[in-house]
Amino acid sequence: MTISSQGKPCIICVAITGSVPRKEHNPAVPVSIAEQVESTQAAFEAGATIAHCHVRNDDQTPSSDPEKFGRLLEGLNKHCPGMIVQLSTGGRSGAGQERGGMLSLRPDMASLSVGSNNFPTRVYENPPDLVDWLASEMRQYEVKPEIEAFDLSHIHQAVKMNQDGRIAGKLYVQFVMGVKNAMPVDRETFDFYIKTVKRLAPEAEWCGAGIGPGQIQINEWAIAAGGHTRT
Amino acid sequence: MTISSQGKPCIICVAITGSVPRKEHNPAVPVSIAEQVESTQAAFEAGATIAHCHVRNDDQTPSSDPEKFGRLLEGLNKHCPGMIVQLSTGGRSGAGQERGGMLSLRPDMASLSVGSNNFPTRVYENPPDLVDWLASEMRQYEVKPEIEAFDLSHIHQAVKMNQDGRIAGKLYVQFVMGVKNAMPVDRETFDFYIKTVKRLAPEAEWCGAGIGPGQIQINEWAIAAGGHTRT
Ligand SMILES: [Zn+2]
Ligand SMILES: [Zn+2]
Ligand SMILES: [Zn+2]
Numbered sequence: 078m079t080i081s082s083q084g085k086p087c088i089i090c091v092a093i094t095g096s097v098p099r100k101e102h103n104p105a106v107p108v109s110i111a112e113q114v115e116s117t118q119a120a121f122e123a124g125a126t127i128a129h130c131h132v133r134n135d136d137q138t139p140s141s142d143p144e145k146f147g148r149l150l151e152g153l154n155k156h157c158p159g160m161i162v163q164l165s166t167g168g169r170s171g172a173g174q175e176r177g178g179m180l181s182l183r184p185d186m187a188s189l190s191v192g193s194n195n196f197p198t199r200v201y202e203n204p205p206d207l208v209d210w211l212a213s214e215m216r217q218y219e220v221k222p223e224i225e226a227f228d229l230s231h232i233h234q235a236v237k238m239n240q241d242g243r244i245a246g247k248l249y250v251q252f253v254m255g256v257k258n259a260m261p262v263d264r265e266t267f268d269f270y271i272k273t274v275k276r277l278a279p280e281a282e283w284c285g286a287g288i289g290p291g292q293i294q295i296n297e298w299a300i301a302a303g304g305h306t307r308t
Numbered sequence: 309m310t311i312s313s314q315g316k317p318c319i320i321c322v323a324i325t326g327s328v329p330r331k332e333h334n335p336a337v338p339v340s341i342a343e344q345v346e347s348t349q350a351a352f353e354a355g356a357t358i359a360h361c362h363v364r365n366d367d368q369t370p371s372s373d374p375e376k377f378g379r380l381l382e383g384l385n386k387h388c389p390g391m392i393v394q395l396s397t398g399g400r401s402g403a404g405q406e407r408g409g410m411l412s413l414r415p416d417m418a419s420l421s422v423g424s425n426n427f428p429t430r431v432y433e434n435p436p437d438l439v440d441w442l443a444s445e446m447r448q449y450e451v452k453p454e455i456e457a458f459d460l461s462h463i464h465q466a467v468k469m470n471q472d473g474r475i476a477g478k479l480y481v482q483f484v485m486g487v488k489n490a491m492p493v494d495r496e497t498f499d500f501y502i503k504t505v506k507r508l509a510p511e512a513e514w515c516g517a518g519i520g521p522g523q524i525q526i527n528e529w530a531i532a533a534g535g536h537t538r539t
């Protein structure tokens with residue numbers, strides 16, 4: 078952990094693999110379970126607290142296979158004792174309820190998108206009934222959701238789901254900026270996101286994630302503002 | 309037109325039919341072209357400036373049929389001379405490019421969604437390539453788009469499309485609030501929408517639309533803040 082200028086511990090979440098980049102883009106991307114465990118252990122020893130995890134098929138395409146997630150979870154629990162493991166239920170790795178097939182593994186956390194938005198070339202589809210089903214699985218298996226807020230209404234929706242019991246406990250909201258055709262990296266919006274979280278859910282924790290060239294910018298803003306951040 | 313407290317004319321846009329309500333919900337909903345023309349004329353004579361139009365099939369289900377839109381346009385031009393006619397390209401009335409089949413009729417305006425979001429029971433899908441195609445048809449036929457901002461990133465996206473030439477002329481942005489699973493009626497967000505439009509597109513005009521019980525609230529806020537509004 079890092080101590081922010083506001084004196085509060087900053088949680089660093091490492092997205093070790095993601096669903097898009099491949100070896101041909103960057104040979105250092107960890108793709109196999111063994112590579113992922115090794116890379117996460119290095120990040121853990123360097124101070125990261127949360128590992129945000131995707132798994133891949135042998136051809137490097139994204140997967141939601143619970144068996145692969147299970148092996149990753151086992152490797153991380155063994156090599157990074159105490160690290161918080163967050164599994165992705167994102168839409169690039171599967172369709173419909175496939176996206177939540179790994180929740181019965183009871184990871185510490187899982188990502189949860191509560192609204193829909195555009196991505197660079199398509200719609201990121203999170204229909205209301207799927208969102209509710211993923212949230213109910215997370216309640217059942219006591220998995221802490223990280224809300225992926227790709228837009229402002231997603232914060233409102235998370236608060237509503239928290240208030241009516243669809244999401245249990247204190248909210249953990251991640252602001253995602255810099256995705257083409259969704260929310261750009263914009264300082265005023267970033268500040269308004271924080272203001273909105275503090276107004277509607279004062280107990281919540283928040284985290285900033287910038288995509289591509291926006292990553293370092295969002296890291297700086299989030300740490301300075303007393304939030305958590307994603308690398 | 310109405311003069312707001314800020315001394316600027318307020319454009320009142322009447323959504324005469326919409327895509328959802330039917331005679332069984334409210335017998336006063338104008339469904340046939342003749343009913344729509346009659347109802348719009350009454351609104352026009354009462355001071356409305358823009359007619360936001362949907363057309364229906366004989367069984368009242370929503371339609372994108374260019375022939376129906378053509379007859380409505382003709383009736384409105386005849387009975388409401390000078391009124392601005394805005395045709396809906398919304399997603400409830402058709403799929404894909406069907407949604408823009410009426411743009412070649414060269415209405416004054418058409419609605420344009422530039423992002424995706426959740427609706428009460430489904431995803432409102434506006435994939436990037438369809439958005440770009442609808443925008444290019446509007447440029448080709450000189451149709452002024454009304455941007456439907458269901459979320460904050462939609463304002464950013466409209467500004468980007470305006471700056472890179474995909475949307476011509478001064479932006480006209482409508483804030484839509486009160487749709488379940490999208491943006492609720494929220495005063496701080498409403499004010500931030502205005503602030504964002506003024507910051508990123510100072511020349512733009514904006515309009516507030518509240519759905520269902522939020523309608524009157526948004527009308528009041530929009531008129532008081534010097535914007536336009538939708539009934
Ligand atoms: Zn991810
Ligand atoms: Zn995070
Ligand atoms: Zn409409």
Ligand SMILES: [Zn+2]
Binds near residue numbers: 454482516517
């Ligand atoms: Zn309007």
